[in-house]
Amino acid sequence: MTVPLLPTGRDQRWLAVGNLVNMTGTGATLSALVVFLADAKDLPLGQAAGLLTAAGLIGVTGAVPLGQLSDRYGARAVALAGELVGAVTTLLLLVAGGAWSCALCLAVRQLAVSGTTAARATLMGRLVPAPERAALRAYQRSVSNIGFSLGALGAAAAMTWGGTALYVLIAVDAATYLFGAYATTRLPEVGRGVRRAGLAKDALRDAGYLGASLLNAVHTLNRAVVSLGVPLWIVYATTLPHWTVSAAMIANTLLVILLQIPLSPYAQDIARSRRSLLAAGLLTAAGCAALGTADAYDTVARLVWPLFALACLALALGEILGAAAGWTLSYELAPEPLLGQYQGVWQLIADGSSKAAGPAVIGWALAAGPAGWTALAAVFAATGAVSPPLIRWAGRRHTARTAGAGELIADT
Template identity: 30%
Template sequence: MTTPPTVQAGPPAAPARRRLLHPDPVVRRLSWMVLVNTIGSGLFMTVSTLYFTRIVGLSVGRVGVGLTAAGLCGVAASIPAGRAADRWGSRRALVVLNVVEAAGMASYVLVHSFAVFMVVVCAETAVDRGAAAVRNALYADALPKETRVRGRAYLRAVTNVGIGAGAALAAVALQADSRGAYVTVILANAVSFLAVAAILPGIPLAAGRRGERPAPEAVTEEVSGGGTADECVGTDGSGRSAEAARRSALRDVPYLAVTLLNALLTLQFAVLNVGIPLWVVRETDAPRAVVAATLLLNTVLVVAFQVRATRATRDLRSAARACRAAGLMLAGSCLVIALTHGLPGAAAAAVLLAAVALETVGEVFSQAGGWLLSYDLADRGATGAYQGVFNAGASAGMMAGPAVVTATAIGHGPLGWAVPAALFALSGAAMVPAVRWAERRR
């Protein structure tokens, strides 16, 4: 009699699952949240431009104007969202924002004019960027300091997997190319936000974290039972009130300097998503399919190496050095891209892939360093407010990135790549003294 397959298949499968799943149960729960969220994002990102142009009937120029305005709204929303996380708790604030974002996403199916598009896209992007800031604060509330950066790295790998899976599923809608198919994708993304809101209450918070601010009567009972002086006066541990700590995020000049330098490093995403595709089409003989290959290579390398990159970021100074190394690698990738001008098609494609590999190494180091700096330089009584500021800076960098890259590298040929290369190298190098300054002021 043949042995039932379940008898032999069971034992080998368990170690395989353990290798894929994170050993920390909190990170695993956060991973499910991130995976659901990013599959929905991958779905929408893949079809959104075609939906607005082919189905709604907006011109490409108007879609661009709307997305730029929405980006400004997103930058502005990050700071108040972070403060809301400090005041009402990151988990509770994120539940509310996901429910609102689900409603905003569903509203896209009602868009029929440019005016309605502007209202919906600005509101939806503001909520989305605010949710990103609160999500970063939730990571600080849920993950202990010693494992936080490695946890973030694992979640970023999950993010890439989720977006890739969502993009692959969206291919079905692209093939159908009908209003019904695009609306189905949009509503599926809306449902993903509701699913995230349902997952959030089950995510435990690290001991002592303020993911849910206690009710006033609970604080009174704690004080009467022998709470510490900090608990009695409601301070952040440094003798200042929590409200003063929240206000300090916009007055912390060294932290703002680190935020600005990190924002300059985020221009790297425009190089990958805007600069290389335009460069391939306009300035090289490489086959256009190499654009997809560069994105795939970047995704695979991030999934494979983002967690490993956190080994170089043990403390503030090593994180600053990681950002400095990242700046040099990003600068080098820009110069390698410039070398593809005039090369034969196959050679240009090979050099471009090498440039993307170098860019991705810089990317994983800059992300790992930026995460640690954003948390460890923040006032511990105002994690949400500081994450709001840091997220606003990153959002501003990503919003300005396409304009910077097209005005320099794409607008001026091979020599134009020297500008983003210089920005990366200088901002990475400046991170080391900026972090020392911020460390002295802590």
């Protein structure tokens, strides 16, 4: 199956434009926020980093309740509210006077971001037919990487100039939220009116969906290997020049932009997603093994460079296939009327693992040296191997639950 390089529908184009602008703001502030808090707000660097970490972990918890609200009041309404709250709290950072006020703004901002992400994922699932979801998410991810890269360039300039430039950067980020809200108003409202008692009761009782979510969370650790493991490995475990950190990040971004859309058909349905997860696990394992081997033979330059290139390529392909399979499964294993609730649970488990477990796992692997990378490779290989039977089981459970499900409590 061929996938068009540009979205064909009006709604998909508005999703893409809003995502591009919003992710440009995210890329601009992700690295610059800690500098803004330290320089403009006079917070100690460690405290500034701690506030951002705590806000990120708090924000993850918003995915489930706000995802469930997407089922009740509509995903577009929740996404719009989240974007407006994000704009307001980002602007309030400009006038926040101390650590506690900054912490409050950051926490509410991250809750809004988490809710918006879950709501937009629900919107994407309901705006297109099931066979087109993986392609749409792939396109949105490529757009996100482009926007993030553009924003990172702006952040580099603002951090170089400092002072007023940092304030301007934060204000621009707030403006991107407002544009994202405008783009959301151009989308239709779909799938609203489902009311369920209890927080995520349906998803948390769905053993198949939870099993697939936890499996996806392990695959998601690939991103921590790419964003944390590779840069730290270059700096602390090899004699490679430090510019290769930037080269590795640029290469990963370009590979995702270029290959995410063409490879998305390989995870178009549950059966193909099983195979994609197997390939993703083995590719990530190969990347980790290459890093461990290069670590062991760091003094042999003719081995380190090709192993480094192999690791970057394998990790990028594993990330692409794993992400595509995860999107498909997050939709296909969920009941259609409860996409918001189920998307919230999927996001909570995936983001929670990457933000909480990711740094710890990477830190351990680096400290253990070649043995740590080898052990990590074994974990990813085993995860890939168990993915097909586990997803097959989850698919059978979903089919059985769907066939025997009663009427949802609806309020229209």
